[in-house]
Amino acid sequence: MSALTLYASDVVALARKDLRLELRARDTLPAMLLFVLSTLVVFHFALPTGTADDAAYGLLWIALIFTALLGLARAWAPEREGGALDGLVLAPCDRSAIWLGKTLAVLVFLTAAELVALPAFALFFAPVDLVAVAGVVLASIGICAVGSLLAAMAAASRGREVILPLLFLPLAIPLIVGGVGAGISPEGATYLTFLGLYDLVFAILAWATFEYVITE
Amino acid sequence: MSSRNNLPLLAFATTAVLGIAVVLALLVAPEDVDQGVSQRIFYFHVPIALTAYLCFGLGAWKALRLLWVGGERRDFESYTWIHQGTIFGALTLITGSIWAKASWGVWWSWGSNQLVLFLVLFLFYCAYFMLRFSVDEGARRERICAVYALFGVALIPVSFFAIRLASDFIHPTVFTREGPQMTGTMFGSFLVCWVGITLLAYVMYRIELVGKRTDANLRELREALS
Amino acid sequence: MIDVAAAAAGPVVLGEGLEKRYGRKRVLRGVSFAVPRGGFLVVTGANGAGKTTLLRLVAGLAAPTGGVLEVSGDRRDLGFVGHEPLVYQELTALENLELFGRLYRVADRRERSGMLLERFGLWDARSDRVSTYSRGMIQRLALCRALLHDPALLVLDEPFTALDEDGAGVLDMELSALAGERTVMLSTHDPARVEALATDRLVLA
Incomplete structure (x- = not known):
């Protein structure tokens, strides 16, 4: 097998392990689904009547970001128990594969939450067009790529639940700008390009630096 | 520490340059035709902002070197540069806020992209300190902080573009501070101010670095004695 | 038993003046040792002397802050048993070994997993989640995990901990079979147990 096939098979094995754990314990995805729905309902009461659709788009993004945070906060929980992360660090696979596997697993959870959130949003508040959906997809990639790395950092700290949102939110601001812009601006393509660039820059950075975050 | 300690001399020179800079900015440089006296804060606001970028950049550079070649010393240096960057970032927010009050009558304006960018960076680097503490x-902390510092320099240009894009739909009217072209005296005064503030940042960095190292050595001694 | 040609190529693990600090806290200072190919190094020392830290350095889980550490081979050649089992608590023994076998590129991982689980008396519990295991069973699984890819260098941090007489007996047999063939570094509070196998000793103070 070529090096790339091996790398891909490591990534898939690691991501599949996370999905299997989630299917068994069901402690992250149901929470994310319920959270995103509850948040949208809360927003109905937080938005004064007659507010423009544009404002509702902003709230959609707040709901998505905080739902992602909920999933990210638990992302490395299986690795913390029993020192499984040390087990992965010892294995001869490329360490960036650990990051990529986790990113994919979190992306699957977040996508599932969005599959509930977007139709619900369209039903409760405002229609969602194709450009807006593309914005959600691109921003989700960025959220998971950066988020899984920051969550690994936070997992090494004492106040991990508190510290992750502090680390993550300043980095999520450009994603929110891109996502909201793709939803409400007539020039959606500009925002999609911007989101694509964000994903590229930060995915490469996270891929290259992950090893340093998990080793001593 | 090194026997030829040039820090007092450097500090003295910095004070002199800053003194000249204040005189130039407040008295020598001609008054701006549109904005009047309030425009003079420009001579400090912009150099402080540029210096903050420089500090963040140097902090990330030291972080990169740490990941590359290692060395606990680089962790201290990166940390200290980011510490200075955060101080100058806060000063940028304060001076920018004063300028906004003077020219637009409000203490805060989301229309000023530079101010918004510094607010984002200020939040980011405050999180750096939270993470660090x-x-x-140990080595793990050095590396984690270094990686986060690298994310910071990537965030600066990305946020810059994001804020420009956001101002299209959040705040369509764009304020500009360019105004008329700077005259020779204005530009000269600006340069002196810039040099002065940069020197100030460097002196503060050196002092802080000595302080942090002394603190670390003291704790090591205490550990060894107990 | 020691392969003369290989031994001439130098030690498998060489430490000179090793030092490890966590911030201001110094855990190891000036530790020097060498383990030749096929050697069996027993590391002893009081609690807190740094046995665990030393073995984590050799395993590559931490980097020394001073001194020289050379470990021949790469991560593929290393098997490690630490204080924690290094497995997923909510996966079964079989799933854990399948995952790690894949990451270690063990071609016949199914057969080897089965054989090791059988040998360590975990075959009947192979489809139970690790979180339902007793301490001793978890330790047995940790040993299976470390031996799965048949490593050339075994680093074992107090491997007899939590094992009952049965488990310890199996480990004794495994170690006897490996001694001379594989290089072993082992820390223990009970050096008498491995006295017959030891070729080198290191006492940490």
Whole structure:
């Protein structure tokens, strides 16, 4: 097998392990689904009547970001128990594969939450067009790529639940700008390009630096 | 520490340059035709902002070197540069806020992209300190902080574009501070101010670095004695 | 038993003046040792002397802050048993070994997993989640995990901990079979147990 096939098979094995754990314990995805729905309902009461659709788009993004945070906060929980992360660090696979596997697993959870959130949003508040959906997809990639790395950092700290949102939110601001812009601006393509660039820059950075975050 | 300690001399020179800079900015440089006296804060606001970028950049550079070649010393240096960057970032927010009050009558304006960018960076680097203080000392912390510092320099241009894009739909009217072209005296005064503030940042960095190292050595001694 | 040609190529693990600090806290200072190919190094020392830290350095889980550490081979050649089992608590023994076998590129991982689980008396519990295991069973699984890819260098941090007489007996047999063939570094509070196998000793103070 070529090096790339091996790398891909490591990534898939690691991501599949996370999905299997989630299917068994069901402690992250149901929470994310319920959270995103509850948040949208809360927003109905937080938005004064007659507010423009544009404002509702902003709230959609707040709901998505905080739902992602909920999933990210638990992302490395299986690795913390029993020192499984040390087990992965010892294995001869490329360490960036650990990051990529986790990113994919979190992306699957977040996508599932969005599959509930977007139709619900369209039903409760405002229609969602194709450009807006593309914005959600691109921003989700960025959220998971950066988020899984920051969550690994936070997992090494004492106040991990508190510290992750502090680390993550300043980095999520450009994603929110891109996502909201793709939803409400007539020039959606500009925002999609911007989101694509964000994903590229930060995915490469996270891929290259992950090893340093998990080793001593 | 090194026997030829040039820090007092450097500090003295910095004070002199800053003194000249104040005189130039407040008295020598001609008054701006549109904005009047309030425009003079420009001579400090912009150099402080540029210096903050420089500090963040140097902090990330030291972080990169740490990941590359290692060395506990680089962790201290990166940390100290980011510390200075955060101080100058806060000063940028304060001076920018004063300028906004003077020219637009409000203490805060989301229309000023530079101010918004510094607010984002200020939040980011405050999180850096939170992270640093909640991870146990050691090689792991050095590396985690270094990686976060690298994310910071990537965030600067990305946020810059994001804020420009956002101002299209959040705040369509764009304020500009360019105004008329700077005259020779104005530009000269600006340059002196810039040099002065940069020197100030460097002196503060050196002092802070000595302080942090002394603190670390003291704790090591205490550990050894107990 | 020691392969003369290989031994001439130098030690498998060489430490000179090793030092490890966590911030201001110094855990190891000036530790020097060498383990030749096929050697069996027993590391002893009081609690807190740094046995665990030393073995984590050799395993590559931490980097020394001073001194020289050379470990021949790469991560593929290393098997490690630490204080924690290094497995997923909510996966079964079989799933854990399948995952790690894949990451270690063990071609016949199914057969080897089965054989090791059988040998360590975990075959009947192979489809139970690790979180339902007793301490001793977890330790047995940790040993299976470390031996899965048949490593050339075994680093074992107090491997007899939590094992009952049965488990310890199996480990004794495994170690005897490996001694001379593989290089072993082992820390223990009970050096008498491995006295017959030891070729080198290191006492940490």
